[in-house]
Amino acid sequence: MTKITRRDALIVGAGAVAGTTLGVPQAWSQAPTLELKVEKGASLRVLRPSKFVQGDETQWLENSKKYTEKTGVQVKVESESWEDLRPKAAVAANVNKGPDIVYGWHDDAHQYPEKLVDVTDVANYLGAKYGGWYDVCKKYSMRGNRWISVPLGAAGSKMVYRVSWLKEAGFDKVPGDMPGFLKLCQALKAKGHPAGFALGNAVGDANGWCHWLIWSFGGKMVNEKDQVVINSPETIAALEYAKQLYETFIPGTLSWNDVSNNKAFLDSQLGITNNGISIYYAAKNATDPAIKALAADIDHANYPIGPVGKPTEVNLIVPAMVFKYSKYPNAAKDYIRFMMEKEQYEPWQDASIGYFSQPLKYYENSKIWTVDPKHTPYRDTLKNMLWTGYAGTPGYASAAVLADYIMVNMVAQAASGAKSPKDAAAEAQKRAERYYKV
Secondary structure, eight states: OOOOOHHHHHHHHTTOOTTOOSSSOOOTTTSOOOOOOOOTTOEEEEEEEOOSSHHHHHHHHHHHHHHHHHHOOEEEEEEEOHHHHHHHHHHHHHHTOSOSEEEOOTTGGGGSGGGBOOOHHHHHHHHHHTTOBOHHHHHHHEETTEEOOEEEEEEOOEEEEEHHHHHHTTOSSOOSBHHHHHHHHHHHHHTTOOBOOOOSSOTTHHHHHHHHHHHHTTOOSBOTTOOBOOSSHHHHHHHHHHHHHHTTBOTTGGGOOTTHHHHHHHTTOOSEEEEOTHHHHHHHTOSSHHHHGGGGGEEEEOOOBOTTOSOOOOOEEEEEEEBTTOSOHHHHHHHHHHHHSHHHHHHHHHHTTTSEEOSBGGGGGOGGGTSSTTTGGGTTHHHHOOOTTTTSOOSHHHHHHHHTTHHHHHHHHHHHTSSOHHHHHHHHHHHHHHHHTO
């Protein structure tokens, strides 16, 4: 159990992370302290996303067992499908009954912040010991000066492609600009290796590429004053591009969820998609020799940069939330702390070959990012990403807009021709204004 004094907690609150290096955690004499007196007879229910790579779940359960052995706290870990995790967590918050800890999505914590335990002490402790949090983590997990969740990491999204098919289409790498990327996808389609990007309500994949696309042209759901500005010339230009890109897609992407492109890619139906490292993981660990052979032909690249001239990636960040109805809030916070410590966190990243990228800067040096160069593009996932409520303030409205898939639905309508880009943008504007209450 970690022992922490109030004096040191105040030091952390003042920002005492100057002595931290990325090579070695800060010396305990200057590290934060955490007065977590685990409740007698405590037990925990933990709800988290269902696995996309087996190593993630296997090591998570092993780490949870280790926590029980060290503390005596029984931990029951439950998994939920990606699409159902958010509504299940929201129901728990609404009825004040359910798991003690939920590892949810994006800015879920901002949908019901008053229902969550303040976890500032845990966040300050971890930040001081492990080199500090990336700025985007504070956007997602802080409300004012208070931490309402603790970021676990993010399932990074990159362009995943077949190397040999790229060369067959006349390209040595994924172009870093939007016109070049469109030409690549058109050339792949002409060679019988279409692109495929999810346009259904896919929590990770659809949100990932749709936000990237709109932001890359300068479109935004809201501006810095939280005014809805999605119906803009920049958004319409992005949607016109989406129409051209959609013509290179394999049929059926309008109904794709977060497993659809994985299956299609491993079945050799796709030349390129956006995804976490799970496709590569599945190929490397496959028992089917044909699928296993694909691993050597798979590689990853960053998203192209659009007219705005900078990366506009969004990735699937996972916040750990402790609900106030829990009878054992200290045990819950201590479990979150334990799972983020080096002794547990690095083996978990290794087991899932970096499927979740770190929120704490210290872990940039983890060997998982260099043991295989195909892992390296995922290392800076949280360092480079924007937040889903960009460029506004995370809160009730941004969380609701994301949960309602307004951005994804707009892109799907325009890309497929169900609505014109102008009409799709106008509808998105009206839908978002209901939440931002203009």
